[in-house]
Amino acid sequence: DNVGKTARHHTFFEMLGNFSVGDYFKEDAIKWGLELLTDPKWFGFPVEKLYMTYYPDDLEARDIWIRNGIKADHLIPREDNFWEIGPGPCGPDTEIYFDRGEKYDKRGKELIEQDLENERYIEIWNIVFSQYNSKVGLSRENYPELPNKNIDTGAGLERFTCVIQQVETNFETDLFMPTIKHVVAISKVKYEGQMAFKVIADHIKALVFAISDGAMLSNEGRGYVLRRLLRRAVKYGRKLNLTEPFLYLLVDDVVSTMGVFYKNLNDTKDIVKKIVFKEEQKFLETINDGEKHLLDAIEKEGKVISGVTAFKLYDTYGFPIELTLEYAQENDVVVDEKAFYEELEKQKQRSRSARSNKGSMKAQEEAYLNFVEPSKFVGYTTLQTEAKVIKVFDQGIVLDETPFYATSGGQVADQGTINGLKVTDVSKLPNGQFLHQVEEGAFEEGDEVLAIVDPYERLRTIRNHSAAHLFHQSVKDNFGKHANQQGSQVSPKSWRFDFNHYETESEEQILKVEALVKHYIHEKPLDVIIREMPLEEAKQYGAMALFGEKYHDIVRVVDMGWSKELCGGTHVKNTREIVDFAITSYESIGSGIYRMEGVTGTDVIQQVKGFLEPLYNELETLYDKVNKMEVNVNIPEQPEIIGSYQDIINMRHYVIEIKELIKEKEKELSRMKQQDVLQRLDDFIDDLDSKNQVIVMQDIDSKVLKQLMDALYDKIKAETLFIVNIQDGKATFLCKSSKDQAGNLVKLAATLTSGSGGGRPNMAQGGTQDLTHLDEAIETIRKSL
The missing domain is CATH 3.30.930.10 (Bira Bifunctional Protein; Domain 2)
Incomplete structure (x- = not known):
């Protein structure tokens, strides 16, 4: 402040x-x-x-x-x-x-x-x-x-x-003046020591250094601090009449001043500019909307903005409480901060009550916390071991040694059996032992058991886990070093990976990420070497560590040469064992966070087809529609499935192509029907000499009906023409009249048939879904003409 x-x-x-x-x-x-x-x-x-x-x-x-x-x-x-x-x-x-x-x-x-x-x-x-x-x-x-x-x-x-x-001040030194002079140039406002210039120059410098160092803007932790800095700078820019993105332009000034000594700023300049521009653009949209609502609230609520209003600005419009407080101060009003945080806590409580608290409750149970007898994991080297039950809990058993991997680090627990009984889950206890949940059966402490991990399911899991490491490195190589893991899950079925990035990538870029992983599976397979070493040595060795993750003094490095990561999970010995790899989905799951999912193994093509099931179902509906059309439609051949994200792209485009084809054919069919109807005018007219007529017809397309009315009206040189079109168990009324009685006639027909309708004196329309008294209504209209 x-x-x-x-x-x-x-x-x-x-x-x-x-x-x-x-x-x-x-x-x-x-x-x-x-x-x-x-x-x-x-x-x-x-x-x-x-x-x-x-x-x-x-x-x-x-x-x-x-x-x-x-x-x-x-x-x-x-x-x-x-x-x-x-x-x-x-x-x-x-x-x-x-x-x-x-x-x-x-x-x-x-x-x-x-x-x-x-x-x-x-x-x-x-x-x-x-x-x-x-x-x-x-x-x-x-x-x-x-x-x-x-x-x-x-x-x-x-x-x-x-x-x-x-x-x-510090801001008039050559550390900041190049940036301030640039702000003067783009704002056309003379610098006379105004606070706005200083805030902008300071904050953009902090942003450039932090983002260059790998930090990303987000809604929590250090990322939220950066987001607040950017938003505050944007707000002060508005005081200088800067209402379009401008901060990204100042990145060059910071790099020119500091890049001589901090070489990495030159390497990351373009990425930093993109990140700042995207965030700035997004926030300007938010601030424009939120500012209007805030100023309305200040006008309506007087000297105190309620906590409920402040929370609505935050929750509904994305307007940060910090900006609400600053606007309030500038307008000589106060915000009920206590009530705001009470509303925020209520929301958190609602969120917490909506989630299952099974895991956290277990971790806090006193029995788990007090259990300290050690248990050894032997699953890195064997999938089967004879073991002894050292503890029995209501939720499962602990063995003195186990080959079962417990859910952790994004890798799901192994499947298998203990004494032939199915293991449904394996989780870590607070003191590091593994708790095995078994489907049925009774165990006692001291029992000798045979623990066997399902080798097929383990193989599928390790393929996906090793593939996730390759994917992480490919994302960094293709999108930038800033793209760090934000979450992951690997299971026998698939892999899922969340990472930070500043923009949505094209289909071509996603295919490049996939192709690079495939390259290190097919063309240039890599040995996977597991090393244990002190944490600091691992970092110097180049192993990627996840920000915020807690590590022991001695860590496990999964070294693939091209990719090095700290990881406690299970992996293949060589990347060729992954067999094949495909990305199956790509989406944004939050501000600056993206998610990709995919599959590996010997049956990638079949797995990709499984992910395409919704598109296949949609195609079945479209094919059925084509078969019922009254014109010939030449359907192009479906794309061949090759086991790649290209399949997802191709099938999406194919579905769009079929939809467009059907749309065009429907237009063509409508034109044909229209032409046919308009060429058969005499078929609808019983008396060419009558200027006032009621004409009843069947199954005329609603899109053609108005044109047909006009054509018939002109054909018989009518004074009043009333058309009744019966289609799909409903009746449509259409009336055109030079006697200014169209509206009254349609209302009369609607009243007699429990329908609705109306319009102008010279043109009106209506209808009914009850055909019980339609004939009587038609006769009444005829008599009135």
């Missing part, structure tokens, strides 16, 4: 520093720091412009400053000058401030003494002397000293730059 309001607050900044672990300490750190700041060879700051704070008990630091030429009245003791975060290394620190002069504040060093927010004294450096070991239960004066003392410092680049370049 302070970004843009103060001279120096940022959401993304660069922290410089110098560090020592058991080497130089307080004396040298202070001496060398002052030399860097004041020596003309380096920064050349006037020593009289510098003020230092120190911890009151750390008289050693104060005396070192004085010995190095700092006057005593420039040294300020402060109780908060002690760096401590829980148990462990800690110690006093000394902060260095630069005095920018009375221009920024008439008050003097009391601003530092009282820690008051100001623009005069800028903290440029903090040196922490880690010399004590904080321990729970000890007061600070009793902390033991560390055997090896450390130096930890922090110095903000933006603040240094501001002081060195002698500008008003």
